[in-house]
Amino acid sequence: MSTFDVQAIRAQFPILSREVNGKPLAYFDSAASAHKPQAVIDAQSRYLAHTHSNIHRGVHALAQEATEAYEAARETVRAHIGASSTKEILFVGGTTDGINLVAQTWGRTRLGAGDCIVLTRMEHHSNIVPWQMLALEQGFDILVVELNEDGTLDGEMFEAHLARNPKLVAFTHVSNALGTVNDVKHWTSRAHDAGATVLVDGAQSVPHLPVNVRDLGVDFYMFSGHKTYGPTGIGILYGKEALLDAMPPYRGGGEMIGTVSFEKGTTYNELPYKFEAGTPHISGGIALGAALDWMNGVGMPALTAHEHELTQHAHAQLEGIEGLRFYGTAPCKAGVVSFLVDGVHPYDLGTLLDQLGIAVRTGHHCTEPLMDKLGIPGTVRASFGAYNTVEEIDRLAEAVERAVSMLR
Numbered sequence: 001m002s003t004f005d006v007q008a009i010r011a012q013f014p015i016l017s018r019e020v021n022g023k024p025l026a027y028f029d030s031a032a033s034a035h036k037p038q039a040v041i042d043a044q045s046r047y048l049a050h051t052h053s054n055i056h057r058g059v060h061a062l063a064q065e066a067t068e069a070y071e072a073a074r075e076t077v078r079a080h081i082g083a084s085s086t087k088e089i090l091f092v093g094g095t096t097d098g099i100n101l102v103a104q105t106w107g108r109t110r111l112g113a114g115d116c117i118v119l120t121r122m123e124h125h126s127n128i129v130p131w132q133m134l135a136l137e138q139g140f141d142i143l144v145v146e147l148n149e150d151g152t153l154d155g156e157m158f159e160a161h162l163a164r165n166p167k168l169v170a171f172t173h174v175s176n177a178l179g180t181v182n183d184v185k186h187w188t189s190r191a192h193d194a195g196a197t198v199l200v201d202g203a204q205s206v207p208h209l210p211v212n213v214r215d216l217g218v219d220f221y222m223f224s225g226h227k228t229y230g231p232t233g234i235g236i237l238y239g240k241e242a243l244l245d246a247m248p249p250y251r252g253g254g255e256m257i258g259t260v261s262f263e264k265g266t267t268y269n270e271l272p273y274k275f276e277a278g279t280p281h282i283s284g285g286i287a288l289g290a291a292l293d294w295m296n297g298v299g300m301p302a303l304t305a306h307e308h309e310l311t312q313h314a315h316a317q318l319e320g321i322e323g324l325r326f327y328g329t330a331p332c333k334a335g336v337v338s339f340l341v342d343g344v345h346p347y348d349l350g351t352l353l354d355q356l357g358i359a360v361r362t363g364h365h366c367t368e369p370l371m372d373k374l375g376i377p378g379t380v381r382a383s384f385g386a387y388n389t390v391e392e393i394d395r396l397a398e399a400v401e402r403a404v405s406m407l408r
């Protein structure tokens with residue numbers, strides 16, 4: 001057992017004191033979206049109540065305070081993921097928005113007919129569809145790395161695809177459907193050897209693991225605020241400065257400009273503002289900074305260890321259930337347990353669990369190509385956050401056993 005004080009953590013999450021269907025809430029859906037500690041709720045409401053103004057343009061006190069708070073949050077993000085400079089930290093709408101930005105700027109100017117890019121079978125739709133959309137227009141090929149039985153990447157196939165000198169390798173750090181933690185450092189280095197640019201989807205890693213983008217060596221990395229105990233509608237795109245500098249802007253408008261003239265055309269602002277057109281989600285950015293501060297207060301190694309213990313415990317408790325099969329049994333996993341039970345539809349199981357106050361996610365988890373390959377419609381997924389307990393997992397296992405006996 002770790003020394004992690006989960007009860008003290010739980011007390012900071014107001015939503016955990018509510019009941020669902022007359023039962024205490026057991027929330028196992030943090031991979032979809034995590035709940036917010038009071039510190040994050042307070043940071044956002046304090047900003048809205050006391051500080052709000054549009055940022056960067058005003059000389060008055062509120063404009064300056066709001067700008068300072070927003071830029072301080074950017075610095076918090078920089079430090080949290082180990083970027084070299086805040087020029088490399090772009091506030092975006094979330095992981096999906098960040099990937100679309102890279103596809104539409106870097107991708108549109110670098111990928112064409114005769115080129116190929118590498119994705120993997122475990123990608124979320126948001127790291128598939130933007131590339132498919134662009135491939136339709138620009139005519140490049142998409143190569144897919146398939147998976148081994150345990151849900152790890154097929155290394156031989158990865159190497160074979162790299163031998164074709166792809167322009168881009170884009171893959172997830174942690175699978176939201178299987179929980180597999182990919183060896184980002186290794187594959188980034190191999191992809192660089194092959195001359196590729198590397199994009200890593202950090203939506204499921206930043207909430208669970210210490211991440212250092214410089215150590216990993218990645219070129220682009222993105223994550224979502226709402227999965228890291230922060231608000232929806234805000235996220236981060238990290239990009240190496242030289243790459244971002246060379247990329248054309250994504251959206252045009254206020255803030256991203258240097259000068260605008262009908263006669264002489266428009267020049268663009270410096271990084272990171274070149275990619276931040278329009279008034280941003282200011283309170284969201286500030287609250288995201290507060291969320292990362294909160295995670296650091298808990299301590300990333302302690303948080304990782306706690307969730308590892310929960311994942312192990314869930315596997316141990318569920319595996320005795322007759323007919324239950326896990327999807328994703330990689331040696332290195334983070335925060336997700338996906339399963340099916342013979343003869344039981346995942347939606348029926350999810351609905352019965354909900355009646356008992358237990359929130360799990362059922363379905364394809366936005367990974368349809370993975371589910372198709374596995375030949376299943378979806379899974380039941382229990383995903384964990386800082387606030388989950390071993391006792392809640394025991395409750396889940398008992399409830400699954402009971403529900404299965406009713407549904408069979």
Ligand code: PMP
Nearest residue numbers: 094095096124126176201203224
């Ligand atoms: N990638 C992965 C691995 C995810 O789990 C998710 C969210 N489920 C996303 C991308 C998309 O994140 P968002 O909806 O916050 O943009």
